[in-house]
Amino acid sequence: xxxxxxxxxxxxxPYGYLASECIDELAAKYGRKVRWRPVLLGVLFRExxxxxxxxxxxxxxxxxxxxxxxxxxxxxxxxxxxNFPIATQNAARAYYWLHDQHHGMARRFAYAAYRAYFVDGxxxxxxxxxxxxxxxxxxxxxxxxxxxxxxxxxxxxxxECEAALKKGVFGSPTVxxxxxxxxxxxxxxxxxxxxxxxxx
Amino acid sequence: xxxxxxxxxxxxxPYGYLASECIDELAAKYGRKVRWRPVLLGVLFRExxxxxxxxxxxxxxxxxxxxxxxxxxxxxxxxxxxNFPIATQNAARAYYWLHDQHHGMARRFAYAAYRAYFVDGxxxxxxxxxxxxxxxxxxxxxxxxxxxxxxxxxxxxxxECEAALKKGVFGSPTVxxxxxxxxxxxxxxxxxxxxxxxxx
Numbered sequence: 001x002x003x004x005x006x007x008x009x010x011x012x013x014p015y016g017y018l019a020s021e022c023i024d025e026l027a028a029k030y031g032r033k034v035r036w037r038p039v040l041l042g043v044l045f046r047e048x049x050x051x052x053x054x055x056x057x058x059x060x061x062x063x064x065x066x067x068x069x070x071x072x073x074x075x076x077x078x079x080x081x082x083n084f085p086i087a088t089q090n091a092a093r094a095y096y097w098l099h100d101q102h103h104g105m106a107r108r109f110a111y112a113a114y115r116a117y118f119v120d121g122x123x124x125x126x127x128x129x130x131x132x133x134x135x136x137x138x139x140x141x142x143x144x145x146x147x148x149x150x151x152x153x154x155x156x157x158x159x160e161c162e163a164a165l166k167k168g169v170f171g172s173p174t175v176x177x178x179x180x181x182x183x184x185x186x187x188x189x190x191x192x193x194x195x196x197x198x199x200x
Numbered sequence: 201x202x203x204x205x206x207x208x209x210x211x212x213x214p215y216g217y218l219a220s221e222c223i224d225e226l227a228a229k230y231g232r233k234v235r236w237r238p239v240l241l242g243v244l245f246r247e248x249x250x251x252x253x254x255x256x257x258x259x260x261x262x263x264x265x266x267x268x269x270x271x272x273x274x275x276x277x278x279x280x281x282x283n284f285p286i287a288t289q290n291a292a293r294a295y296y297w298l299h300d301q302h303h304g305m306a307r308r309f310a311y312a313a314y315r316a317y318f319v320d321g322x323x324x325x326x327x328x329x330x331x332x333x334x335x336x337x338x339x340x341x342x343x344x345x346x347x348x349x350x351x352x353x354x355x356x357x358x359x360e361c362e363a364a365l366k367k368g369v370f371g372s373p374t375v376x377x378x379x380x381x382x383x384x385x386x387x388x389x390x391x392x393x394x395x396x397x398x399x400x
Contacts, residue, residue: 048258058248059370062381072400073390170259181262186386190273200272 004033005191006176008164010041011088011110013172014067014078015185017118020110021076022188023175030195036110038092041085041172043161048170052085070185077119086117086125093153094130096160098139108137204233205391206376208364210241211288211324213372214267214278215385217314221276222388223375224307230395236310238292241285241372243361248370252285270385277319286317286325293353294330296360298339308337 005027009016020036027034045051053063064080071078091113099106112133117124124130127148135141147153164174168181175182175191180199182191193200205227209216220236227234245251253263264280271278291313299306312333317324324330327348335341347353364374368381375382377394393400 048256050256056248056250058365059383062368062370062383065381066383066387069390069400073393165258168262170262181265183262183266184386186384187266189389190269193273200269 002032003178004035006035006037006167008037008039008169008172008174008176010172011038011091011113011117011124012085013041014080014118015070016172017114018071018074018076018078019173019175019185019188020114022074022185023173024107026188026192027195029192032195036095036107037160037164038088038095038110038157039161039164039169039172040089040092040157042087043158044165044170047165050171054084074185077115079119079121081117081121083123083125086123088124089154089157090127090130090148091124092160093148093157094134094144096156097144097147097153098134098137101139105137105139109134109139112136202232203378204235206235206237206367208237208239208369208372208374208376210372211238211291211310211313211317212285213241214280214318215270216372217278217318218271218274218276219373219375219385219388220310220314222274222385223373226388226392227395229392232395236295236307237360237364238288238295238310238357239361239364239369239372240289240292240357242287243358244365244370247365250371254284274385277315279319279321281317281321283323283325286323288324289354289357290327290330290348291324292360293348293357294334294344296356297344297347297353298334298337301339305337305339309334309339312336 005023007019007023009020023034041052054060067080068078095106095110098109113124116122116129116133122129131141131145134144167176171183173185175187177191177194180194205223207219207223209220223234254260267280268278295306295310298309313324316322316329316333322329331341331345334344367376371383373385375387375391377391380394380399382391
Protein backbone atom coordinates (compact mmCIF):
# COMPACT_ATOMS: atom_id res chain seq x y z
CA UNK A 1 0.00 0.00 0.00
CA UNK A 2 1.13 3.54 -0.76
CA UNK A 3 2.61 5.62 2.05
CA UNK A 4 0.24 7.83 4.03
CA UNK A 5 0.06 11.53 3.23
CA UNK A 6 1.54 13.77 5.92
CA UNK A 7 -0.61 16.64 7.13
CA UNK A 8 1.14 19.36 9.15
CA UNK A 9 -0.95 21.96 10.91
CA UNK A 10 -1.18 24.28 13.92
CA UNK A 11 -4.37 24.08 15.98
CA UNK A 12 -4.66 27.89 15.77
CA UNK A 13 -4.44 28.00 11.95
CA PRO A 14 -7.72 28.80 10.14
CA TYR A 15 -6.49 27.37 6.83
CA GLY A 16 -5.21 24.32 8.75
CA TYR A 17 -8.70 23.83 10.17
CA LEU A 18 -10.27 24.15 6.69
CA ALA A 19 -7.86 21.55 5.30
CA SER A 20 -8.47 19.25 8.29
CA GLU A 21 -12.12 19.02 7.35
CA CYS A 22 -11.23 17.70 3.85
CA ILE A 23 -7.93 15.87 3.92
CA ASP A 24 -9.00 12.43 5.20
CA GLU A 25 -11.86 12.15 2.72
CA LEU A 26 -9.69 13.41 -0.13
CA ALA A 27 -6.95 10.87 0.60
CA ALA A 28 -9.44 8.02 1.08
CA LYS A 29 -10.80 8.66 -2.42
CA TYR A 30 -7.40 7.55 -3.71
CA GLY A 31 -6.95 4.70 -1.21
CA ARG A 32 -4.54 6.69 0.95
CA LYS A 33 -4.37 7.36 4.67
CA VAL A 34 -3.17 10.56 6.34
CA ARG A 35 -0.65 10.98 9.14
CA TRP A 36 -1.65 14.09 11.10
CA ARG A 37 1.22 16.08 12.60
CA PRO A 38 0.38 19.13 14.72
CA VAL A 39 3.23 21.63 14.94
CA LEU A 40 3.68 25.09 16.45
CA LEU A 41 3.78 27.95 13.97
CA GLY A 42 5.66 29.97 16.59
CA VAL A 43 8.56 27.51 16.30
CA LEU A 44 8.47 27.42 12.48
CA PHE A 45 8.21 31.21 12.29
CA ARG A 46 11.37 31.59 14.39
CA GLU A 47 13.13 29.90 11.47
CA UNK A 48 11.38 31.79 8.67
CA UNK A 49 10.83 35.22 10.23
CA UNK A 50 7.14 35.04 9.35
CA UNK A 51 4.42 36.64 11.50
CA UNK A 52 0.82 35.52 12.02
CA UNK A 53 -1.30 36.64 9.04
CA UNK A 54 -3.61 38.84 11.04
CA UNK A 55 -0.65 40.61 12.65
CA UNK A 56 1.01 41.41 9.31
CA UNK A 57 1.11 45.14 8.65
CA UNK A 58 -1.64 46.39 6.32
CA UNK A 59 -3.06 43.02 5.24
CA UNK A 60 -4.45 41.54 8.46
CA UNK A 61 -7.98 42.65 7.63
CA UNK A 62 -7.89 40.91 4.28
CA UNK A 63 -7.01 37.59 5.85
CA UNK A 64 -9.75 37.84 8.47
CA UNK A 65 -12.18 38.25 5.58
CA UNK A 66 -10.55 35.50 3.53
CA UNK A 67 -10.75 32.96 6.39
CA UNK A 68 -14.53 33.29 6.52
CA UNK A 69 -15.03 33.57 2.77
CA UNK A 70 -12.83 30.53 2.12
CA UNK A 71 -14.81 28.55 4.70
CA UNK A 72 -18.07 29.47 2.97
CA UNK A 73 -16.53 28.62 -0.40
CA UNK A 74 -15.55 25.19 0.92
CA UNK A 75 -18.87 24.66 2.73
CA UNK A 76 -17.26 24.39 6.17
CA UNK A 77 -18.68 26.02 9.33
CA UNK A 78 -16.41 28.77 10.65
CA UNK A 79 -16.64 31.52 13.23
CA UNK A 80 -13.59 33.75 13.67
CA UNK A 81 -12.49 33.31 17.32
CA UNK A 82 -12.32 36.58 19.24
CA ASN A 83 -9.03 35.53 20.82
CA PHE A 84 -6.74 34.80 17.89
CA PRO A 85 -4.17 33.41 17.41
CA ILE A 86 -3.70 31.38 20.58
CA ALA A 87 -0.99 29.18 22.05
CA THR A 88 -1.59 25.59 21.02
CA GLN A 89 1.18 23.61 22.67
CA ASN A 90 -1.25 21.91 25.08
CA ALA A 91 -3.50 20.71 22.26
CA ALA A 92 -0.54 19.57 20.16
CA ARG A 93 1.13 17.73 23.05
CA ALA A 94 -2.15 16.07 23.97
CA TYR A 95 -2.51 14.94 20.36
CA TYR A 96 0.85 13.12 20.41
CA TRP A 97 0.17 11.54 23.80
CA LEU A 98 -3.19 10.25 22.57
CA HIS A 99 -1.66 9.16 19.27
CA ASP A 100 0.89 6.94 20.97
CA GLN A 101 -1.95 5.08 22.66
CA HIS A 102 -4.63 4.96 20.01
CA HIS A 103 -4.51 6.55 16.56
CA GLY A 104 -8.28 6.85 16.25
CA MET A 105 -8.62 8.61 19.59
CA ALA A 106 -6.01 11.19 18.57
CA ARG A 107 -7.77 11.85 15.27
CA ARG A 108 -11.14 12.31 16.98
CA PHE A 109 -9.49 14.65 19.49
CA ALA A 110 -7.98 16.73 16.66
CA TYR A 111 -11.33 17.14 14.92
CA ALA A 112 -12.98 18.04 18.24
CA ALA A 113 -10.25 20.52 19.17
CA TYR A 114 -10.35 22.35 15.85
CA ARG A 115 -14.15 22.57 15.94
CA ALA A 116 -14.18 23.71 19.58
CA TYR A 117 -11.97 26.64 18.59
CA PHE A 118 -13.15 27.54 15.07
CA VAL A 119 -16.85 26.71 15.35
CA ASP A 120 -17.74 27.04 19.02
CA GLY A 121 -15.24 29.78 19.92
CA UNK A 122 -13.92 27.92 22.96
CA UNK A 123 -10.49 28.72 24.39
CA UNK A 124 -8.32 25.90 23.11
CA UNK A 125 -5.24 27.33 24.82
CA UNK A 126 -6.76 26.21 28.14
CA UNK A 127 -5.42 22.97 29.59
CA UNK A 128 -8.85 22.26 31.05
CA UNK A 129 -10.56 22.35 27.66
CA UNK A 130 -7.85 20.14 26.15
CA UNK A 131 -8.31 17.62 28.97
CA UNK A 132 -12.10 17.72 28.62
CA UNK A 133 -11.94 17.12 24.87
CA UNK A 134 -9.47 14.26 25.33
CA UNK A 135 -11.61 12.69 28.04
CA UNK A 136 -14.62 12.91 25.72
CA UNK A 137 -12.73 10.70 23.27
CA UNK A 138 -12.14 8.14 26.03
CA UNK A 139 -8.73 9.24 27.31
CA UNK A 140 -7.62 9.03 30.94
CA UNK A 141 -7.90 12.68 32.03
CA UNK A 142 -5.58 12.42 35.04
CA UNK A 143 -2.88 10.54 33.15
CA UNK A 144 -2.93 13.10 30.34
CA UNK A 145 -2.80 15.99 32.83
CA UNK A 146 0.30 14.45 34.36
CA UNK A 147 1.89 13.89 30.96
CA UNK A 148 1.20 17.48 29.88
CA UNK A 149 3.11 18.72 32.92
CA UNK A 150 6.14 16.55 32.20
CA UNK A 151 9.27 17.12 30.12
CA UNK A 152 9.08 14.08 27.79
CA UNK A 153 5.92 15.30 26.04
CA UNK A 154 7.39 18.80 25.68
CA UNK A 155 10.50 17.27 24.10
CA UNK A 156 8.31 15.18 21.83
CA UNK A 157 6.52 18.21 20.37
CA UNK A 158 9.81 20.06 19.97
CA UNK A 159 11.24 17.10 18.06
CA GLU A 160 8.15 16.96 15.83
CA CYS A 161 8.54 20.66 14.98
CA GLU A 162 12.22 20.16 14.19
CA ALA A 163 11.44 17.14 12.02
CA ALA A 164 8.82 19.17 10.15
CA LEU A 165 11.32 21.97 9.48
CA LYS A 166 13.81 19.40 8.16
CA LYS A 167 11.20 18.29 5.66
CA GLY A 168 10.76 21.88 4.47
CA VAL A 169 7.50 22.60 6.32
CA PHE A 170 7.17 26.33 7.06
CA GLY A 171 3.44 26.94 7.43
CA SER A 172 0.01 25.53 8.16
CA PRO A 173 -1.43 23.55 6.52
CA THR A 174 1.28 21.68 4.65
CA VAL A 175 0.57 18.36 2.95
CA UNK A 176 3.33 16.00 1.82
CA UNK A 177 2.43 13.47 -0.85
CA UNK A 178 5.27 11.05 -1.57
CA UNK A 179 7.78 13.80 -0.76
CA UNK A 180 6.02 16.52 -2.77
CA UNK A 181 5.20 19.56 -0.60
CA UNK A 182 1.94 21.50 -0.90
CA UNK A 183 1.41 24.58 1.27
CA UNK A 184 -2.02 26.04 1.91
CA UNK A 185 -5.62 24.86 2.01
CA UNK A 186 -5.87 26.37 -1.49
CA UNK A 187 -3.45 23.72 -2.75
CA UNK A 188 -5.85 20.83 -1.99
CA UNK A 189 -7.01 20.76 -5.64
CA UNK A 190 -3.35 20.25 -6.63
CA UNK A 191 -3.00 17.54 -3.96
CA UNK A 192 -5.99 15.80 -5.48
CA UNK A 193 -4.58 16.03 -9.02
CA UNK A 194 -1.26 14.67 -7.70
CA UNK A 195 -2.99 11.69 -6.07
CA UNK A 196 -5.05 11.10 -9.19
CA UNK A 197 -2.16 11.23 -11.65
CA UNK A 198 0.88 10.30 -9.57
CA UNK A 199 2.43 13.70 -10.28
CA UNK A 200 2.03 16.33 -12.96
CA UNK B 201 -23.77 46.87 -17.50
CA UNK B 202 -21.90 45.72 -14.40
CA UNK B 203 -18.63 47.44 -13.51
CA UNK B 204 -15.41 45.90 -14.83
CA UNK B 205 -13.32 43.72 -12.53
CA UNK B 206 -10.03 45.30 -11.48
CA UNK B 207 -6.91 43.21 -11.93
CA UNK B 208 -3.76 44.39 -10.12
CA UNK B 209 -0.45 42.76 -10.93
CA UNK B 210 3.30 43.27 -11.18
CA UNK B 211 4.95 42.24 -14.45
CA UNK B 212 7.54 40.27 -12.43
CA UNK B 213 4.95 38.25 -10.47
CA PRO B 214 4.63 34.57 -11.49
CA TYR B 215 1.17 34.24 -9.95
CA GLY B 216 0.20 37.52 -11.61
CA TYR B 217 1.21 36.04 -14.96
CA LEU B 218 -0.79 32.87 -14.29
CA ALA B 219 -3.88 34.93 -13.42
CA SER B 220 -3.37 37.15 -16.47
CA GLU B 221 -3.78 34.13 -18.73
CA CYS B 222 -7.23 33.38 -17.24
CA ILE B 223 -8.86 36.56 -16.00
CA ASP B 224 -10.29 38.00 -19.22
CA GLU B 225 -11.90 34.70 -20.24
CA LEU B 226 -13.21 34.13 -16.73
CA ALA B 227 -14.82 37.57 -16.58
CA ALA B 228 -16.24 37.32 -20.10
CA LYS B 229 -18.06 34.12 -19.11
CA TYR B 230 -20.14 36.29 -16.78
CA GLY B 231 -20.48 39.23 -19.17
CA ARG B 232 -17.83 41.28 -17.39
CA LYS B 233 -14.78 43.17 -18.58
CA VAL B 234 -11.49 43.58 -16.74
CA ARG B 235 -9.53 46.74 -16.01
CA TRP B 236 -5.84 45.78 -15.87
CA ARG B 237 -3.71 47.79 -13.45
CA PRO B 238 0.03 47.05 -13.30
CA VAL B 239 1.63 48.10 -10.03
CA LEU B 240 5.08 47.77 -8.48
CA LEU B 241 5.38 45.22 -5.70
CA GLY B 242 8.41 47.14 -4.47
CA VAL B 243 6.16 50.10 -3.68
CA LEU B 244 3.44 47.94 -2.05
CA PHE B 245 6.04 46.01 -0.03
CA ARG B 246 7.41 49.26 1.43
CA GLU B 247 3.97 49.61 3.03
CA UNK B 248 3.57 45.99 4.15
CA UNK B 249 7.14 45.00 4.96
CA UNK B 250 6.84 41.95 2.69
CA UNK B 251 9.78 40.55 0.70
CA UNK B 252 9.74 38.76 -2.66
CA UNK B 253 8.70 35.12 -2.15
CA UNK B 254 11.92 33.63 -3.45
CA UNK B 255 13.96 35.86 -1.15
CA UNK B 256 12.01 34.85 1.97
CA UNK B 257 14.19 32.93 4.43
CA UNK B 258 13.76 29.13 4.27
CA UNK B 259 10.79 29.01 1.89
CA UNK B 260 12.14 30.44 -1.38
CA UNK B 261 12.75 26.98 -2.85
CA UNK B 262 9.16 25.95 -2.21
CA UNK B 263 7.79 28.89 -4.15
CA UNK B 264 10.09 28.29 -7.13
CA UNK B 265 8.67 24.77 -7.26
CA UNK B 266 5.09 25.98 -6.73
CA UNK B 267 5.30 28.54 -9.58
CA UNK B 268 6.06 25.78 -12.10
CA UNK B 269 3.70 23.22 -10.58
CA UNK B 270 0.84 25.74 -10.44
CA UNK B 271 1.45 26.62 -14.10
CA UNK B 272 1.28 22.94 -15.08
CA UNK B 273 -1.84 22.55 -12.93
CA UNK B 274 -3.46 25.46 -14.76
CA UNK B 275 -2.22 24.33 -18.18
CA UNK B 276 -0.20 27.51 -18.78
CA UNK B 277 3.31 27.54 -20.30
CA UNK B 278 5.92 28.72 -17.79
CA UNK B 279 9.70 28.79 -17.59
CA UNK B 280 11.25 30.24 -14.44
CA UNK B 281 13.33 33.23 -15.57
CA UNK B 282 16.99 33.00 -14.52
CA ASN B 283 16.97 36.67 -13.53
CA PHE B 284 14.15 36.98 -10.99
CA PRO B 285 12.54 39.13 -9.77
CA ILE B 286 13.26 42.11 -12.01
CA ALA B 287 12.41 45.82 -12.00
CA THR B 288 9.21 46.35 -13.96
CA GLN B 289 8.65 50.10 -13.88
CA ASN B 290 9.38 50.46 -17.61
CA ALA B 291 6.83 47.81 -18.55
CA ALA B 292 4.22 49.23 -16.17
CA ARG B 293 4.74 52.82 -17.35
CA ALA B 294 4.59 51.73 -20.98
CA TYR B 295 1.30 49.95 -20.20
CA TYR B 296 -0.34 53.15 -18.90
CA TRP B 297 0.99 55.24 -21.80
CA LEU B 298 -0.41 52.73 -24.28
CA HIS B 299 -3.64 52.46 -22.32
CA ASP B 300 -4.32 56.17 -22.54
CA GLN B 301 -4.17 55.92 -26.33
CA HIS B 302 -5.77 52.59 -27.06
CA HIS B 303 -7.07 50.06 -24.51
CA GLY B 304 -6.64 47.10 -26.84
CA MET B 305 -3.04 47.94 -27.61
CA ALA B 306 -2.20 48.11 -23.90
CA ARG B 307 -3.84 44.73 -23.28
CA ARG B 308 -1.95 43.09 -26.13
CA PHE B 309 1.27 44.64 -24.82
CA ALA B 310 0.61 43.26 -21.34
CA TYR B 311 0.08 39.74 -22.66
CA ALA B 312 3.20 40.00 -24.81
CA ALA B 313 5.29 41.40 -21.95
CA TYR B 314 4.30 38.65 -19.50
CA ARG B 315 4.96 35.94 -22.08
CA ALA B 316 8.29 37.46 -23.11
CA TYR B 317 9.45 37.19 -19.49
CA PHE B 318 7.77 34.02 -18.22
CA VAL B 319 7.78 31.91 -21.38
CA ASP B 320 10.67 33.16 -23.49
CA GLY B 321 12.95 34.25 -20.64
CA UNK B 322 13.61 37.68 -22.14
CA UNK B 323 14.78 40.57 -19.95
CA UNK B 324 11.63 42.60 -19.41
CA UNK B 325 13.50 45.13 -17.26
CA UNK B 326 15.19 46.38 -20.45
CA UNK B 327 13.75 49.56 -21.97
CA UNK B 328 14.63 48.24 -25.42
CA UNK B 329 12.54 45.10 -25.02
CA UNK B 330 9.62 47.14 -23.66
CA UNK B 331 9.84 49.48 -26.67
CA UNK B 332 10.09 46.54 -29.09
CA UNK B 333 7.04 44.84 -27.60
CA UNK B 334 5.06 48.09 -27.67
CA UNK B 335 6.06 48.76 -31.28
CA UNK B 336 4.94 45.24 -32.20
CA UNK B 337 1.46 46.19 -30.98
CA UNK B 338 1.49 49.24 -33.25
CA UNK B 339 2.79 51.89 -30.84
CA UNK B 340 5.05 54.79 -31.85
CA UNK B 341 8.42 53.61 -30.51
CA UNK B 342 10.08 57.03 -30.40
CA UNK B 343 7.13 58.73 -28.71
CA UNK B 344 7.00 56.00 -26.05
CA UNK B 345 10.78 56.23 -25.49
CA UNK B 346 10.38 59.96 -24.87
CA UNK B 347 7.43 59.44 -22.54
CA UNK B 348 9.31 56.78 -20.54
CA UNK B 349 12.09 59.28 -19.89
CA UNK B 350 9.71 61.98 -18.66
CA UNK B 351 8.34 62.80 -15.22
CA UNK B 352 4.58 62.68 -15.98
CA UNK B 353 4.58 58.94 -16.72
CA UNK B 354 6.62 58.26 -13.58
CA UNK B 355 4.11 60.24 -11.55
CA UNK B 356 1.29 58.34 -13.21
CA UNK B 357 2.62 54.93 -12.11
CA UNK B 358 3.29 56.25 -8.61
CA UNK B 359 -0.29 57.49 -8.39
CA GLU B 360 -1.61 54.13 -9.60
CA CYS B 361 0.39 52.31 -6.89
CA GLU B 362 -0.92 54.70 -4.24
CA ALA B 363 -4.49 54.26 -5.48
CA ALA B 364 -4.07 50.48 -5.33
CA LEU B 365 -2.82 50.66 -1.73
CA LYS B 366 -5.84 52.80 -0.83
CA LYS B 367 -8.09 50.04 -2.13
CA GLY B 368 -6.32 47.51 0.10
CA VAL B 369 -4.16 45.92 -2.60
CA PHE B 370 -0.95 44.48 -1.10
CA GLY B 371 0.16 41.78 -3.52
CA SER B 372 0.04 40.36 -7.04
CA PRO B 373 -2.33 39.28 -8.38
CA THR B 374 -5.26 40.98 -6.70
CA VAL B 375 -8.73 40.98 -8.24
CA UNK B 376 -11.50 43.32 -7.13
CA UNK B 377 -15.05 42.29 -7.95
CA UNK B 378 -17.59 44.95 -6.98
CA UNK B 379 -15.34 46.00 -4.08
CA UNK B 380 -14.61 42.45 -2.87
CA UNK B 381 -10.86 41.76 -2.75
CA UNK B 382 -9.33 38.45 -3.79
CA UNK B 383 -5.58 37.95 -3.45
CA UNK B 384 -3.70 35.25 -5.32
CA UNK B 385 -4.06 33.24 -8.52
CA UNK B 386 -5.40 30.47 -6.28
CA UNK B 387 -8.44 32.64 -5.49
CA UNK B 388 -9.69 32.60 -9.10
CA UNK B 389 -12.15 29.78 -8.30
CA UNK B 390 -13.60 32.05 -5.59
CA UNK B 391 -13.71 34.97 -8.05
CA UNK B 392 -15.67 32.75 -10.41
CA UNK B 393 -18.12 31.68 -7.69
CA UNK B 394 -18.54 35.36 -6.74
CA UNK B 395 -19.33 36.32 -10.34
CA UNK B 396 -21.69 33.39 -10.67
CA UNK B 397 -23.63 33.99 -7.47
CA UNK B 398 -23.19 37.72 -6.82
CA UNK B 399 -21.44 36.95 -3.52
CA UNK B 400 -21.39 34.02 -1.12
